[in-house]
Amino acid sequence: MIPIDFTGKVALVTGVGDNESFAWFISKALNAAGAKVVLACHPRMVGIVESIMTREQDRESRLLPYGGGELKVEKILPCDVSYDTMADVPEEVRTDRRYAKFPEYSIQGTVDAVGKEFGGIDIVIHSVAFSREITKSHKDTSRKAYYEALGISAYSLTSLMRAAEPYMANRPGGAAAVGLTYLGGDRVVPYYGGGMSTAKAALQIDAKQLASNLGSKNIRVNLISAGPYASRAARSIRPGEFEKSIEYASQRSPLPRPITPDEVANATVFLCSSLASGVTGQVLYVDCGYNVMAV
Numbered sequence: 001m002i003p004i005d006f007t008g009k010v011a012l013v014t015g016v017g018d019n020e021s022f023a024w025f026i027s028k029a030l031n032a033a034g035a036k037v038v039l040a041c042h043p044r045m046v047g048i049v050e051s052i053m054t055r056e057q058d059r060e061s062r063l064l065p066y067g068g069g070e071l072k073v074e075k076i077l078p079c080d081v082s083y084d085t086m087a088d089v090p091e092e093v094r095t096d097r098r099y100a101k102f103p104e105y106s107i108q109g110t111v112d113a114v115g116k117e118f119g120g121i122d123i124v125i126h127s128v129a130f131s132r133e134i135t136k137s138h139k140d141t142s143r144k145a146y147y148e149a150l151g152i153s154a155y156s157l158t159s160l161m162r163a164a165e166p167y168m169a170n171r172p173g174g175a176a177a178v179g180l181t182y183l184g185g186d187r188v189v190p191y192y193g194g195g196m197s198t199a200k201a202a203l204q205i206d207a208k209q210l211a212s213n214l215g216s217k218n219i220r221v222n223l224i225s226a227g228p229y230a231s232r233a234a235r236s237i238r239p240g241e242f243e244k245s246i247e248y249a250s251q252r253s254p255l256p257r258p259i260t261p262d263e264v265a266n267a268t269v270f271l272c273s274s275l276a277s278g279v280t281g282q283v284l285y286v287d288c289g290y291n292v293m294a295v
Helices: 022-032 043-052 056-062 107-118 143-168 196-217 232-237 242-252 261-272
Strands: 010-014 036-041 075-078 123-126 175-181 219-226 283-286
Touching (some): 010 107, 043 075, 075 107, 175 196, 232 242
16 A cells, blocks of 8 residues: 655645635645645635635535545635735735735745744645636737736746745655646637636746756646636636537547546645655646547
8 A cells, every 4th residue: 555645744725716626626635635734815715715614505515535524724825926025016906905904915925924834835736827818819818918817827836936945945755836737838729818828838838947946955846737627717717618618628538528626636646745756847637638639
């Protein structure tokens, strides 16, 4: 029997906004393996996630896989990955009532809060992506939306790892970061515009660069390219239409079915574990093999 035991490990999971996202299922899988989990949520989503963690109607969604009990998180912290430090936050955001109640929500501040309280960070999950013009074709994407998508969806991994490096360096057994990408970073996918395809392509080379930059500190950086999955966020992009993408992919995949979020979570646990101690700078496809098909 080969165990995966994260007892004593500290995992910072970014991008949890509800109980349907990949980040949510990854959090549960890491917790089931014994990790202490800290959630970093967009300031506008903190209240929603706090409610999900306590409401009886959401209890089933908190149940851990493999009979591990119920999801317990150490902290729920606000984090807007648009800002490396609080000095970057414009006045109109600082005074926004949805932000004003939080004294700190930058990447640096969030990472420092976790690293200092727990004495280090073993696992970082990057599950953040956004484009306000994602349904536009690439040629119709505005410069502002393009840069915003790149900053939030790609550069945030670089900022996150720069901030986390002192807390992840030379941890016992090494440390690991896993980000989420998509086939749209390699190929043209309809309705994946607004700079998102470019952001995923950038994320993929950035992860390789970071793997090279951080390898000497025994920090591994990998990505998972997940197949289409009807999360709440994905359904909101093209209501009633996104499910067609799932059907299309599942009919053409070597494993002719949709993926499940648990499969993405399990692959993430593998990449964070000692079983993947020699794996870094890679993109692991969890898409039922769809990426190998020509049509």
